[in-house]
Amino acid sequence: MIEFKNVFKAYKGNKVISDISFTINTGEFVVIIGASGCGKTTTLKMINRLIDPTAGHILIDGEDISKKDLIKMRRKMGYVIQQTGLFPHMSIKDNIEIIPKVEKYSKEDIQKKTYELMEMVGLNCEEFLDRYPAELSGGQQQRVGVARAFATDPDIILMDEPLSALDPITRIGLQDELVELQRKLKKTIVFVTHDMDEAIKIADRICIMDKGHIVQYDTPENILKSPANDFVSEFVGKKRIWASPQFIKAKDIMEENNITGNGNLSLFKGMEIMRSAKDDALMIVEAKTKKIQGVLYAQSVPFDMDRTLPIKQVMEENYIYASPEDSILQVLKAVMKNDISSIPVVDAEGMLQGVITRSTLIATLSQQYMKEEV
Ligand SMILES: Nc1ncnc2c1ncn2[C@@H]1O[C@H](COP(=O)(O)OP(=O)(O)OP(=O)(O)O)[C@@H](O)[C@H]1O
Ligand SMILES: [Mg+2]
Structure with a gap:
């Protein structure tokens, strides 16, 4: 369980996150959505302490993360950063295997996992494993980024717009794959996107942010049916419910x-x-x-x-x-x-x-x- 308690973040006195409090349950798929610059990446990075809050507390399973061992904590978290973040001088294989190698997993286990993950994201091992990131398209790099986040079987996976560079068909396929994986492996996933259709499709709960605040945090169904205010209904779009008629019940x-x-x-x-x-x-x-x-x-x-x-x-x-x-x-x-x-x-x-x-x-x-x- 991840808990934000009255968290603020300011850069040189300029508040970018204002008093956010919310809880992400273990095994929950939470999607953070909001306009550019509203604080999504900042919120995500505070979970693995790439950014520390100016005030407030973030707890994981009841323990304040500022008191946890940083390295150990990060190893239990997968992270897909907004621009893939692959190491340019390492092959795709080495990029995926870097943490499992640090963790000293057996060679066979690492190999098996790498093949599994490549298959999961739809990339051919023979074709791609020995290439370097620059030799992949943006969408292919994103898929490697997603694969890498799962490499050590982390409990928590943070994903910052991980599917944004993919064509709609590949994207829909990976969305389905992610939801299935999350259900099966009971991972806690925090996923940032700009795409409301994506959020509605994959999220257990959606966290809608505006200018450093949380404006609504609820299930896709409740957000579609009872938007908290005009901002949310504007943002969601009044007719969006028709894209998900399964939410309109008898x-x-x-x-x-x-x-x-x-x-x-x-x-x-x-x-x-x-x-x-x-x-x-x-x-x-x-x-x-x-x-x-x-x-x-x-x-x-x-x-x-x-x-x-x-x-x-x-x-x-x-x-x-x-x-x-x-x-x-x-x-x-x-x-x-x-x-x-x-x-x-x-x-x-x-x-x-x-x-x-x-x-x-x-x-x-x-x-x-x-x-x-x-
Ligand atoms: N290091 C920094 N110094 C000063 N301001 C920053 C810094 N990093 C981020 N900001 C500001 O904080 C605000 C939130 O940034 P953040 O990256 O969290 O937005 P975002 O919601 O992820 O946006 P996007 O959808 O464009 O990725 C923005 O106004 C940004 O300019
Ligand atoms: Mg961002």
Whole structure:
């Protein structure tokens, strides 16, 4: 766990970090994002003490890092610096193996790891290991930088815009790779980027900075749904949620407090309730427990059906439903596939939580095409 406690940093009296406090849990993937010059690199470098704070404390697993053995501490951290930082006079192989060699890992272990890491970042060993950094493209150098950060199996990995020079396809591939590695190896990763889509995709939590302050520190979902202030909504972009529709859940768009009916009522009464509520489906719930029992769809009641029959004999018992956590895409699919006008949202206990109608779906989905929120 990494804790920032009221950390300040000033250069010649000029404050670049003002009173930041936040915690990065062990095994968490945290992305720091913000405009150029807002203090991202400074924040990252304070974690491995390339920069010391002017005031405040940084703790790792409860211990103040200013009191830790610097060399030992740094060896447990991988670091990808903003401009790759490969040693120009060393081959790619030596660049990756430098710390493992200092640490006196066995030759076989080092070799195996180097091959693994090169494969992970998508570079061919035969082709690249003996070359020098200047003989690689910027993107290839960045990939070596990422590989090197993992070479000693560190607990904490600090990455300063490590994928910025890569083309979108390679970049997306490496993002996926990083997320998978982090889940598998339970590394704590602090990752700086300028790219909001990248942040949303890879982060457990995003730390948005502005002029040396933290303006919001939360999950991608919460940042998209409830930006802390105008700066964040401006920065994130109002329509960005549409790039991640998996974050729009059934519970976010459903209508609550729906009119419900009792299965013992007559079909006549049920049709009457729907007509006055201008609905074409009626959710039938059990009177005592409030559990949903079925759905009466107006369209499936034949014109000449005996209207004195109780609803429970006519309603759809094997009704299609959505769970509160289902995404809008899953809901849309269910509604289209089964050609239904509305779908109940039912929780794990079988309780009706709300209803989503086709018109709710259309209204929600069309927001992304509107100039202003309607
Ligand atoms: N050694 C230094 N002396 C004086 N000012 C500095 C020094 N290093 C950084 N700064 C200033 O501190 C502020 C934060 O810098 P930092 O490198 O942390 O920004 P950043 O968010 O990483 O920006 P970028 O996205 O451009 O990399 C900037 O205004 C920068 O000019
Ligand atoms: Mg920077």
